[in-house]
Structure formats: C-alpha cells, structure tokens
Amino acid sequence: MKGRIHNFNAGPAAHPLPVLKEIQVEFLNFKDSGMSIMEVSHRSRWFEGVIQDAKERVRRLLELDENFHIVFMQGGASMQFCTIPMNLLPDGQSADYVNTGTWATKAIKECTIQGKPAKVVASSEDKGFSYIPGEISFSPDAAYAHITSNNTIKGTQWASFPDTGGVPLVCDMSSDIMSRPFDVSPFGLIYAGAQKNLGPAGATLVIIRDDMLKRVPEDLPTMLKYTTYTGHNSMFNTPPCFAVYTVQLVLKWLEETIGGLDKMEQINREKASLLYRTIDESGFYRGTADEGSRSMMNVTFRLPTEDQEKQFVQQALEHGLSGLKGHRSVGGCRASIYNATSLEGVKVLVDFMGEFARTNG
Ligand SMILES: *Cc1c(COP(=O)(O)O)cnc(C)c1O
Numbered sequence: 327m328k329g330r331i332h333n334f335n336a337g338p339a340a341h342p343l344p345v346l347k348e349i350q351v352e353f354l355n356f357k358d359s360g361m362s363i364m365e366v367s368h369r370s371r372w373f374e375g376v377i378q379d380a381k382e383r384v385r386r387l388l389e390l391d392e393n394f395h396i397v398f399m400q401g402g403a404s405m406q407f408c409t410i411p412m413n414l415l416p417d418g419q420s421a422d423y424v425n426t427g428t429w430a431t432k433a434i435k436e437c438t439i440q441g442k443p444a445k446v447v448a449s450s451e452d453k454g455f456s457y458i459p460g461e462i463s464f465s466p467d468a469a470y471a472h473i474t475s476n477n478t479i480k481g482t483q484w485a486s487f488p489d490t491g492g493v494p495l496v497c498d499m500s501s502d503i504m505s506r507p508f509d510v511s512p513f514g515l516i517y518a519g520a521q522k523n524l525g526p527a528g529a530t531l532v533i534i535r536d537d538m539l540k541r542v543p544e545d546l547p548t549m550l551k552y553t554t555y556t557g558h559n560s561m562f563n564t565p566p567c568f569a570v571y572t573v574q575l576v577l578k579w580l581e582e583t584i585g586g587l588d589k590m591e592q593i594n595r596e597k598a599s600l601l602y603r604t605i606d607e608s609g610f611y612r613g614t615a616d617e618g619s620r621s622m623m624n625v626t627f628r629l630p631t632e633d634q635e636k637q638f639v640q641q642a643l644e645h646g647l648s649g650l651k652g653h654r655s656v657g658g659c660r661a662s663i664y665n666a667t668s669l670e671g672v673k674v675l676v677d678f679m680g681e682f683a684r685t686n687g
Contacts, residue, residue, distance in 0.1 A: 329646075330343075331646045331647065331648045332646055332647045332648065332667075332671035332674055332675065333648055333649055333667065333671075334647065334648060334649040334650050334660075334661045334662050334663065334667065334671075334675070335648065335649035335662060336478055336479075336501075336522070336624065336649065336653065336660060336662040337478070337500075337501065337519075337521045337522040337527075337662070338521040338526065338527050339521065339522055339523075339649075339662055339664050339666070339667075340664065340666040340667050341525065341526075341572070341576065341666050342576060342579045342583070342665075342666045344579055344583060345572065345575045345576055345579050345666075348575055349571075349572065349575065356372055357372055357375075359372050363376070363567060363568060363571045364567065364568050366567075368561055368564050368565055368567050369561070373567055373570075373571075376567075376570060376571050376574050377398070377559065377560065377561075377565070377570055377574075379574055379578075380398075380570060380573055380574035380577060381396045383574070383577035383578065383580075383581055384396050384531065384533070384577065386581065387504060387577065387580060387581060387586065387587055388504075388507075388508075388510055388533070388587075389507075389510065390510055390533065393535055393536045393537075394510065394533050394534065394535055394536070395533070395534045395535075395536065395539070395556040396531070396532075396533055397531075397532050397533075397534070397552070397555035397556055397560045398529050398530065398531060398532075398555075398560045398565055398566070398570050398573075399529075399530045399532055399555055399560070400528065400529070400530060400565075400566055401530065402519040402521075402527070402530055403429070403498055403500040403517060403518065403519040403530060404432065404519075405530065406498070406517040406530065406532065407432055407433040407435075407436035407437075408436040408437075408440070408550075409550050409552070410433070410437075410470075410472070410496055410515065410517075411436065411437040411440055411442045411444070412440065412543075412546055412550060413538075413541065413542045413543070413546065413550075413551065413552050414469060414470055414496065414514070414515065414538055414541050414542075415437070415442050415469045415470070416469060416541055416543075419443075419467070419468070419469040420442070420443035420444070420445050420465070420468060420469065421437060421442070421443070421444055421445065421468055421469045421470050421471070421472060421496075422444075422445050422446075422447045422464050422465050422468040422470070422471040422472065422490075422493065423437070423444045423445065423446050423447070423471075423472045424446070424447060424448045424449070424459060424462065424471070424472065424473045424474075424488075425446050425448070425449035425450070425451060426449075426450055426455055426458060426459070426473070426474050426477050426480075426482060427450075427455040427474065427477040427479055427480045427482070428455075428477075428479050428480075428653075428655065429474050429477065429478065429479075429498055429500070430472075430473075430474045430477070430498070433472055433474070433498065434446065444472075445465060445468070447462055447463065447464055447465065447471075448462040450482075453616075454480070455477065455480045455482065456480060456482065456614060456615055456616050456619070457482060457615070457616040457618070457619040458482050458483070458484050458485070458616075458618075458619040462488055464488070464490045464491060464493050465493070466491060466492075466493070468490075468493045469493075469541075470493060470494045470495070470496040470514055470515070471488075471490045471493045471494070471495055471496065472495075472496045472497070472498075473487070473488070473495065473496075473497050473498070474497070474498040475487075475497050475498065475499045475502050475503075476499070476500075476501045476502035476505075476621055476623050476624070477501075477621065477624075478500070478501040478522070478623070478624050478653075478662075479624075479626075479653040479655065479656060479660075480614070480615060480626060480656065481613075481614060481615045481620065481621045481624045481625060481626030481660065482615045482616070482619040482620065482621055483502060483619065483620065483621035483622060483623065485618065485619070487508065487509075487512065489512075490512065494512070494513065494514025494515070494535070494538065495512045495513045495514060496513070496514055496515045496516075497513060497515070497516050497517070498517060498518070499516050499517065499518045500517070500518045500519045500522055500523075501518075501522040501523065501623050501624065501662075501664070502522075502523065502621075502622070502623050503516070503518040503522075503523055503524065503531065504523055504524065504577075504580060504587065504590065504665060505523060505587075505590060505591065505594050505622060505623060505664070505665055506587060506590070506591035506594065506622070507586075507587040507588055507591065510533075513533070513535065514534070514535045514537070514538045515532065515533065515534050515535065515538055516531075516532070516533040517530060517531065517532045517533075518530065518531045520569060520572075520573055522623075522662075522664055523623075523664045523665050523666075524573050524576055524577075525569060525572040525573035525575075525576045526568070526569045526572050526573075527569070528566040528568075528569035529565075529566045529569035529570050529573055531573070532552070532555070534552055534556065538552075539552060539553055539556060548562070549562070549563070576665075576666075580665065584665075590665055593669060594622045594623070594663070594665065595622060596669060597622075597663045597667065597669055597672040598620070598621075598622040598623075598625065598663065600669075600672055600673070600676055601625045601661060601663065601672060601675070601676060602620060602625065604676040604679050604680065605625070605627050605679075608679070608680070608683045608687075609683075609687070610629070610630065610683035610686070610687040611627045611628070611629060611679065611683065612627060612628045612629075613625075613626070613627050614626045614627060614628060614656075614658060622663075623662065623663060623664055624660055624661075624662050624663075625660065625661045625662075625663060626652060626656075626658060626659070626660045627658065627659050627660075627661075628658045628659065629658075629659065629686075630687075632657065634686055635652075635657070635658060635659055637686070638650070638659060638682055639651045639659065641678075641682065642675075642678060642682075645674070645678050646674070647671075647674065647675055647678060649661075649662065661675060
C-alpha cells in the first residue's frame with residue numbers, strides 16, 4: 327500500500343492524523359467498555375461522556391455563554407436550509423439573505439418554497455460570486471439575516487461579519503467553523519455540516535441562542551424542531567454516535583494540540599498566504615476570488631488553459647497531492663486547506679506549483 331497523501335479535498339476532507347490514530351487505538355475497545363464506540367448504547371455513560379465533552383469543547387473554543395445551546399443534528403447543512411425558516415421565520419415576517427454563491431442560493435430556495443419571503447438584500451452574482459458584498463442595508467424588521475461565512479465553491483470568505491443593526495445573524499459556517507475566533511454575540515444561529523472542518527459527514531453542529539427557541543412553532547414535525555434537540559441533549563432519537571465521537575476528538579486536538587482558535591487562525595493564515603503568494607507571483611496561475619474576499623479555507627485558481635488544468639491535477643496526484651480539481655459546477659482548480667491540512671502539506675503543494683509553472687509556463 328502507498329502511504330498517506332496530502333489531502334486537499336473540499337469535503338469530506340482531511341482529518342488530523344493524531345485523531346485518526348486515536349480512533350484506531352480505541353476502535354475495538356472504547357475506554358475498557360469491551361466494545362467499539364459504534365457498539366455501545368447512545369444512553370450509556372460512554373457515549374454520554376463523549377457528547378458532553380464535545381459540547382463543553384465547543385463552548386470553550388467559541389467562548390459561548392449559557393445563552394447558547396449546542397446540539398448535533400443530521401441531514402447536513404442542506405437540512406438546515408429548510409429547518410431555519412420553518413423554525414425561526416414567523417408568518418407575516420420576512421428574512422434577509424445575502425447571496426454569495428451556490429450554498430446561499432440553495433438556502434434562499436428552501437425558504438421560498440415554503441411560501442416564506444426571503445429578501446435578497448445583497449448578492450455577488452453579477453460577478454460570478456467572486457466577491458463578498460459590502461455596505462449592505464439590512465431590513466430592521468427582518469426575522470433574521472442569513473449569510474454564508476465561507477463560500478466553499480467560489481473561494482470567498484467574509485473577512486469580518488456585517489453589522490445588521492441588531493437583527494440576529496444566522497450563518498452557514500460549514501466550511502470555516504473553528505478556523506478563527508469571532509464574536510458570537512450577534513448570532514442567533516450558527517450551523518455547520520461536520521465534514522469540512524469538524525469531522526466525518528453525518529453530524530451537523532447547530533448553535534442556537536436561547537431567545538430564538540421561543541419562535542419555534544408547536545405544530546412542526548418533532549424531528550424538524552430545534553426544541554426537540556435542545557430539550558433532549560440531541561438524543562430524542564439515536565444520534566450519529568461515531569461522527570459525534572470523531573468531532574469530539576477533533577475538538578480535543580484543536581484545544582490540546584493546536585492550542586485554540588487564535589493559534590489555529592495563525593496557522594491557517596500562514597497556509598493561505600503561502601498559496602496566494604505563489605499564485606500571485608507566478609505569472610501563470612490566476613486566483614478567481616477578489617483579493618479582499620479571498621478564503622483562507624478554499625483557494626480557487628485557474629491555469630492558462632483547461633488542458634493545463636487537467637494535467638496539473640493529474641501530475642499533482644502523481645506527486646502525492648490529491649483533491650485539487652475545482653467544483654464540477656465551476657471547473658478550474660481548488661486547494662481546500664481546512665484546519666487539518668498541515669503547513670507541510672501546503673509547502674509540498676507550492677513547491678509542486680512552482681515546478682509545474684516553470685515547465686509549462
Ligand atoms: C458543503 C457545504 C454545504 C452542504 O453541506 P451538506 O452537509 O452536504 O448538506 C452547505 N454549505 C456550505 C458552506 C458547504 O461548504
């Protein structure tokens with residue numbers, strides 16, 4: 327078998343190697359239970375300990391006070407696109423949405439197909455979603471203002487969050503949660519599918535401010551109500567135990583090995599600036615996102631021709647660099663450099679990019 331490669335996949339994506347090794351060590355016999363974590367009851371003290379520790383780590387890492395509830399749901403970020411308006415957008419009100427790409431567009435669609443008004447207060451569609459809109463006027467009476475903090479496909483990211491004038495922010499942080507510290511106080515709800523920056527697919531982290539729960543209508547189906555999850559410690563039904571366990575280990579790695587979100591941001595900045603510098607100074611590669619809107623997580627770029635892009639992806643693979651093909655909807659190339667992608671891996675990538683540019687430019 328060949329060794330492990332440098333993984334630049336967009337999602338599911340790289341996990342920290344120490345986490346994978348810890349899973350391996352514990353896999354057959356979790357904490358002297360004589361069983362795998364996949365085999366124990368979700369009501370057992372073993373899994374209770376896992377989910378409790380995961381929640382405490384989320385709370386510490388993001389500095390969440392007691393006003394915030396932390397739950398794990400299923401259905402991915404895509405399920406949140408419909409549950410958010412169902413739960414948080416009362417009849418007779420409308421919600422503001424900022425359209426910054428594919429995922430935001432889908433969130434808007436899931437609101438409008440319920441017959442609920444989604445007001446698009448800003449969009450970057452005019453330039454192929456290559457930038458984050460500035461100077462947005464939010465509606466003072468909006469139920470919430472929805473944004474996507476990092477646009478995984480187009481490689482743009484909010485450098486700082488917009489001032490909504492008190493309207494609660496609702497944010498899809500699927501592809502940059504835990505990559506940097508931020509002030510949580512303007513947020514009414516934050517959600518993230520785990521498979522980019524938190525762990526395996528199957529668990530979705532949702533953070534909800536207490537006052538938002540008062541809006542949840544009584545007559546929603548039980549499994550689609552946020553209050554079902556906050557009221558039952560995410561265990562009204564069987565949670566995705568193995569995924570939550572892995573998320574817990576990733577959070578432990580973030581706190582104990584990396585040293586928290588300030589440290590994580592420093593490393594992420596270093597990785598991203600190395601890549602963007604390589605692109606900008608090459609005279610060969612061309613970044614696709616506007617400079618002030620560039621993502622620290624997904625670096626999107628083009629080569630002079632599509633044929634060269636194909637060769638680039640192919641030869642990169644031969645150098646042990648995987649996952650560099652852009653999203654099928656936009657083409658080009660993309661290096662996803664989430665928390666678990668090491669600086670060393672990025673250095674190998676920029677060396678390869680330099681060599682490829684010299685021989686093909
Ligand atoms: C990947 C992604 C999604 C979709 O997530 P699923 O868990 O597959 O539903 C939504 N939003 C963003 C920003 C993403 O990166």
